[in-house]
Amino acid sequence: xxxxxxxxxxxxxxxxxxxxxxxxxxxxxxxxxxxxxxxxxxxxxxxxxxxxxxxxxxxxxxxxxxxxxxxxxxxxxxxxxxxxxxxxxxxxxxxxxxxxxxxxxxxxxxxxxxxxxxxxxxxxxxxxxxxxxxxxxxxxxxxxxxxxxxxxxxxxxxxxxxxxxxxxxxxxxxxxxxxxxxxxxxxxxxxxxxxxxxxxxxxxxxxxxxxxxxxxxxxxxxxxxxxxxxxxxxxxxxxxxxxxxxxxxxxxxxxxxxxxxxxxxxxxxxxxxxxxx
Amino acid sequence: xxxxxxxxxxxxxxxxxxxxxxxxxxxxxxxxxxxxxxxxxxxxxxxxxxxxxxxxxxxxxxxxxxxxxxxxxxxxxxxxxxxxxxxxxxxxxxxxxxxxxxxxxxxxxxxxxxxxxxxxxxxxxxxxxxxxxxxxxxxxxxxxxxxxxxxxxxxxxxxxxxxxxxxxxxxxxxxxxxxxxxxxxxxxxxxxxxxxxxxxxxxxxxxxxxxxxxxxxxxxxxxxxxxxxxxxxxxxxxxxxxxxxxxxxxxxxxxxxxxxxxxxxxxxxxxxxxxxxxxxxxxxxxxxxxxxxxxxxxxxxxxxxxxxxxxxxx
Numbered sequence: 342x343x344x345x346x347x348x349x350x351x352x353x354x355x356x357x358x359x360x361x362x363x364x365x366x367x368x369x370x371x372x373x374x375x376x377x378x379x380x381x382x383x384x385x386x387x388x389x390x391x392x393x394x395x396x397x398x399x400x401x402x403x404x405x406x407x408x409x410x411x412x413x414x415x416x417x418x419x420x421x422x423x424x425x426x427x428x429x430x431x432x433x434x435x436x437x438x439x440x441x442x443x444x445x446x447x448x449x450x451x452x453x454x455x456x457x458x459x460x461x462x463x464x465x466x467x468x469x470x471x472x473x474x475x476x477x478x479x480x481x482x483x484x485x486x487x488x489x490x491x492x493x494x495x496x497x498x499x500x501x502x503x504x505x506x507x508x509x510x511x512x513x514x515x516x517x518x519x520x521x522x523x524x525x526x527x528x529x530x531x532x533x534x535x536x537x538x539x540x541x542x543x544x545x546x547x548x549x550x551x552x553x554x555x556x557x558x559x560x561x562x563x564x565x566x567x568x569x570x571x572x573x574x575x576x577x578x579x580x581x582x583x584x585x586x587x588x589x590x591x592x593x594x595x596x597x598x599x600x601x602x603x604x605x606x607x608x609x610x611x612x613x614x615x616x617x618x
Numbered sequence: 619x620x621x622x623x624x625x626x627x628x629x630x631x632x633x634x635x636x637x638x639x640x641x642x643x644x645x646x647x648x649x650x651x652x653x654x655x656x657x658x659x660x661x662x663x664x665x666x667x668x669x670x671x672x673x674x675x676x677x678x679x680x681x682x683x684x685x686x687x688x689x690x691x692x693x694x695x696x697x698x699x700x701x702x703x704x705x706x707x708x709x710x711x712x713x714x715x716x717x718x719x720x721x722x723x724x725x726x727x728x729x730x731x732x733x734x735x736x737x738x739x740x741x742x743x744x745x746x747x748x749x750x751x752x753x754x755x756x757x758x759x760x761x762x763x764x765x766x767x768x769x770x771x772x773x774x775x776x777x778x779x780x781x782x783x784x785x786x787x788x789x790x791x792x793x794x795x796x797x798x799x800x801x802x803x804x805x806x807x808x809x810x811x812x813x814x815x816x817x818x819x820x821x822x823x824x825x826x827x828x829x830x831x832x833x834x835x836x837x838x839x840x841x842x843x844x845x846x847x848x849x850x851x852x853x854x855x856x857x858x859x860x861x862x863x864x865x866x867x868x869x870x871x872x873x874x875x876x877x878x879x880x881x882x883x884x885x886x887x888x889x890x891x892x893x894x895x896x897x898x899x900x901x902x903x904x905x906x907x908x909x910x911x912x913x914x915x916x917x918x919x920x921x922x923x924x925x926x927x928x929x930x931x932x
Contacts, residue, residue, distance in 0.1 A: 355734075356730060356733075356734040357844075360726055360729065360730055360734075361730065363726030363727075364726045364727045364729075364730035364731070367723050367724070367726060367727040367815075367819075368727060368743075368746050370723070370812070370815075371746065371747070371750040371812075371815060371816070372746070372749075372750065374758065374761035374762060374765060374812065375749075375750065375753060375757070375758070375761060377761055377764055377765065377771065378757060378760070378761050378764075381764055389767070389769050390763070390764045390767040390769055390770050391769045391770075392764075392769065392770050392771040392774045393771075393774065431654070432654060432655040432658055432659075433655070435651045435652065435654060435655050436651075436652065436655040436656075438651055439648050439651040439652045442648075443644060443648060445645070445648050451652060451655075451656065454656065454659045454660065454663075454664070455655070455659065457659075457663070457664075458659070458663055460869070460916075461869070461873070461912075461913065461916070462869055462870065462872055462873015462874070462889070462912055462916075463873060464873045464874075464875055464889050464892055464893070464909070465667070465670075465873065465909045465912070465913065466663070466667075468670060468892060468896055468905060468906075468909060469663075469666035469667045469669065469670040470662075470666050471896070472666065472669060472670050472673060472896075472902060472906075473662075473665060473666030473669050473670070476669055488662060491658075492658070492659065492662060492663050495655065495658075495659070518641075523633065523634050523637035523638065524637035524638075524640055524641055525633060525637055546752075549752055553752075553754045553755060553756075555755065555756055555876065556873075556874075556875075556876065569754070569755075569756050572754075572756040572757070572760065573756060573876065576756065576759065576760055576763065576876075576880050577879070577880065585760070589754075589756075589757045589760050589761075592754045592756075592757050593753050593754065593757055596752060596753050596754055597749060597753070600748060600749060600752045600753075601745070604744070604745060604748060608741070
């Protein structure tokens with residue numbers, strides 16, 4: 342018979358060194374490239390991607406600050422993200438409430454329909470929307486971008502809301518009804534406070550998703566430039582390397598905030614936001 | 619007795635009767651709730667998807683360049699010419715390679731996070747995967763452009779370690795090599811692996827979290843060495859998670875057209891072919907036929923995955 346130490350019995354075994362090493366190497370692989378962006382934002386070299394940087398300067402920050410095209414692109418991106426998030430919040434919550442409250446014919450189909458825009462490769466969503474706009478003679482505008490973004494943002498809100506609805510007990514709603522509240526009061530004073538943080542988390546993730554989207558946007562934007570489209574132009578034909586470096590760093594910082602926020606809001610639950618991008 | 623509901627009895631009566639009516643007809647309530655989202659997704663999304671798929675059965679007139687709107691399978695036959703088959707084969711091979719590599723790199727991270735990390739470390743692992751997952755796709759690609767550039771950090775490391783010869787020898791290998799890393803399949807592969815890796819880690823970790831520790835102890839008690847426990851206990855239980863992750867890595871690689879355009883050789887992938895045909899060439903039917911390829915492959919893949927129980931691990 343073999344006996345194991347008490348620690349082992351509690352499942353608190355020590356990890357083998359090789360596993361520790363592989364896990365650490367994997368995490369480094371995930372993070373070092375992003376850290377590199379922060380170094381390049383301050384390099385004095387402006388013609389190539391030279392490593393190590395010959396010197397460091399903060400002048401590119403002010404150069405970028407004074408670039409109207411960057412500001413225009415940023416403004417459009419923020420406007421699109423705000424509008425698509427708002428639409429996704431309404432559509433996603435309605436869907437989640439209907440799917441989690443009752444069993445009805447076609448329930449599975451509805452949840453498949455919500456997931457489809459993100460399950461199929463983005464290029465398919467993009468080219469379908471574009472060809473549909475062409476067929477219907479709809480000119481590209483701010484709203485064509487929003488239309489595309491809202492379509493795939495619904496799923497993020499939906500996932501967060503469904504998970505929270507599942508955790509919310511139905512007897513709370515019955516109690517509210519028993520105490521004389523009508524359906525709208527129940528929604529306002531019982532349901533909404535319960536799902537608020539899940540919606541906030543879902544909304545933040547939808548915002549981050551829309552803010553960063555490029556594949557669908559290239560098909561629905563026409564001549565307009567969102568920030569990711571601006572980045573893409575620079576990636577294909579680099580003209581303003583230092584400015585691109587700074588913009589890349591700012592984008593990383595801006596997307597970190599909603600992610601950390603969404604994590605913070607949902608960390609108590611078994612469902613944590615963001616795992617279903 | 620008045621109940622202390624905020625905003626209680628002052629409600630207009632029509633709202634109240636509307637609410638009562640909806641309560642009595644739950645079917646109608648569900649219908650009204652679903653109306654907007656289903657109309658949106660059904661008309662905007664499915665509508666455009668079908669309008670695209672229908673166009674794959676049209677064809678383009680070689681002389682005028684106009685689209686002939688009559689049913690034909692000619693466009694699909696065009697898909698089977700060697701040049702286009704090459705594109706499909708290249709993309710599927712890349713997707714498979716990326717998927718296998720992602721599973722190998724993701725497993726230790728997921729296993730450590732699921733079994734050994736506790737408390738603070740667990741949160742750290744979680745955020746450590748979540749931040750790269752959600753940080754900007756283009757910024758990640760851009761970072762690799764910096765890394766793989768001729769004057770970039772990777773070449774610098776190789777020359778600092780006096781390993782330039784090794785790199786040159788590697789780049790000399792046909793197919794996976796090339797003039798430099800940033801224009802080789804190896805470069806494309808590395809970027810794909812990097813960008814999709816978090817999508818593999820999360821489902822594998824979710825599957826591993828559900829493996830009871832006493833199963834591993836039982837296996838050890840029965841005399842299995844750790845390698846045997848891994849092969850016969852852990853791996854089969856983690857498989858649904860790996861399949862679930864592979865759905866993402868496979869599908870995302872199949873549809874991507876930006877990564878191979880920025881880092882890679884000039885040979886096309888499916889996404890780039892779609893983009894080129896719908897754009898400058900104006901050949902929407904062929905572009906549509908090309909998009910059917912990933913849809914069919916993913917449909918088959920999802921069917922197999924469902925049979926292996928991968929969706930429970932999502």
